[in-house]
Amino acid sequence: MDKRVSCVTLTILTESPVPLSYDQGAGNYNEIKKYHYGNEVYAKTGVSTITYEMRKQLHKNNSWVLSDIVLNKDSKKKVKNVYPTLESYESANEKGLEADVFGYLVPSKQLSKTSPLRIIPFKSVHPYRNDVQLITNRGFLDRDLDRKYFDKDEKSEEADIPKTQALANEEIFGGYYTWTITIELDRLGVLEVKDGKYLLPDEREYFSKEIREEVLKDILDVVTKLTRDIRHEKVLLKPLAVFGGAFENTIPYFWNDIILDEENRLDISNPFNTIYSYDLNDEMYVVAVDNRLKLNEDDLNKKLTSIFPVKEIKKLGEILYVGEDNCWYVSEERASKNED
Known part of the structure; x- marks a missing residue:
C-alpha cells in the first residue's frame, strides 16, 4: 500500500570557490555575510538570496510565469512595498505558481500566505578566517x-x-556549505484566498494534480542545478551529499547532521542516528554521498542509499504523486522500479 506523506526535506552539502553572499559594505570595504555560531564565525546567506536564485531559475529554466507586481507608492511617489497582483495570488493555475510556492503579503488587504517552501540558508561548514x-x-x-x-x-x-x-x-572565502529545504506538501498548490477572503480548510481550492506534481519536480530540479550569480562569477552549487526524504511529518530532521572533520571527512553516523532516534526506517529516507567525499573509517560499513545525490533528489519527484483525496503519497511501484 502506498504511504501517505506530507513533507519533503533535504539537507545538502555543496561546495563553492567564492563567498555566496555579501553585506551592503562600508565605503570601499566589502564584507561577507556572516554570523557567530558556537565559538566561531561562519559565512552565510540570507533566505531571500536563495529564493531569488530559485525564482530566477524556475522562470528561465522551467518556464514558470512569475507574478505581476503592484508597486504600492505613498503620496510622494516613493514605493512603500511591493506585492503580487490579485490575479496572481487568486489563480489556481500557472499564473499563481510563484505566489503559491513562495508566499505573499498584501498589507493593504491584510492577506498573506506563508510559504510552504521553507529554507535554512547556506552556512559554511568551516569558520571564516579573515582572508x-x-x-x-x-x-x-x-x-x-x-x-x-x-x-x-x-x-x-x-x-x-x-x-x-x-x-x-573584499573579504573572500571558499569551501563547503550546507543548507536545508523543507516543502510542506499539503499546502503546495493550494489556494487559500478567494475574492479577498481567507478560505476555510475544507473550502480551499487545489491546483490540478498534474500541476502540483510538476511543481514539485521543478523545485527539486532547481535544487540539483542551483546556481549563484555573484561578483561576475557563476557557481553551480552541486549537491555532494544529501540527507532527507519524504516523511509523514513536516520536520527538517537532518538540518544539523552534516559535519566535516579537519581533513574534510564526512561523518555519516549523524543521519543514521537521526533515522534511528525518530524511527524513520519505514519512511522514504535518503542518505546519498558522492564518492569524491571521504568518509570516517567507522562509517565505511554503513550502507548508503546511493552515491549519486542528484539522482536521489530527482527520484523523489518521480515517486511522489497526488491521490484522489488531494493528499500526497509515495508510489511503492515507482520506488521499486527506480531501485532496479
Missing part, C-alpha cells in the same frame, strides 16, 4: 589599451592619468 583581497580598476587605466581619457564634462581630455587606483577591499 581579504584588493580589487583595482587596472583594466581601465592601462595605457597599452589605447583609450582616451576625459574630465567629467566628457569634453576636455585628462592629461594626469593615475598609474593605478584601488577600488575596494
